[in-house]
Amino acid sequence: MTITGIDDSQRKAARLAGIAGLVSIPVVAYANFGIHARLIVEGNVAQTAQNIIAHETLFRTSIALDLIYSAALLVVLAALYVILKPVDRTLALLAAVFRLIYALMWVRMTLNLFDALRLLSGADYLRAFETDRVQALARLALRASFDEYYVGLLFWALAATVCGYLLFKSSYIPRALAAFGIVASGWCAACTFVFIIFPGFANVVNLWWFDTPMTLFEIATSCWFLFKGIGPSRLKENDLRRAHAL
Secondary structure, three states: OEEEOOOHHHHHHHHHHHHHHHHHHHHHHHHHHHHHHHHOOOOOHHHHHHHHHHOHHHHHHHHHHHHHHHHHHHHHHHHHHHHHOOOOHHHHHHHHHHHHHHHHHHHHHHHHHHHHHHHOOOOHHHHHOOHHHHHHHHHHHHHHHHHHHHHHHHHHHHHHHHHHHHHHHHOOOOHHHHHHHHHHHHHHHHHHHHHHHOHHHHHOOOOHHHHHHHHHHHHHHHHHHHHOOOOOEEEOHHHHHHHHHO
16 A cells, blocks of 8 residues: 655645535525525415515525535536546546536526526516416426436436545545445435436435435535545555556
């Protein structure tokens, strides 16, 4: 086993990943649980439309926060690639691509919010439709984000699984934490895949249990990156040669 040092670019990337990871969580949590949960009323299309119209600025704030979250995902993506590239460049790139798909799905979800706003704007060209139909279309645009999230979640879970494996292999963070990440992310990927095929699976395993363990892993990893940094890697000499050769 060979112990290798950490270069400055990896240290800086770890701090950046830690900051972006920890900033993104409260941002997206407030947007979705502090704003969307307040304005969107399940089973009441008319009330949802009225809430959005009455609090348009607040609704637009949630859009801005979702875009900040999307930007933070890209920062984490780039930082993790820099950190993990010396371990296995191919797998690090694969994880980055998976995380990019998740970030793009989140941008798509944000565009749905603009669609809902446009439908509820009262523009002249919408007068050809009945009010209840326009409201139903706006709610449909909002509902589409639910499905898009779980499509994106599958790729986020795959990215986190690969990252967890590379972190375990390198010992950049405690191996127990990395092992938890592999299990939590693999669990999320499996649950999401089954849920996409069989929506009734949500009655067996609550949706909250899909991604909560993985989210805790990402928060813990971000904290470790920011406050502890990454430790020396313990890779076999052959692995090091292979990583540098790619």
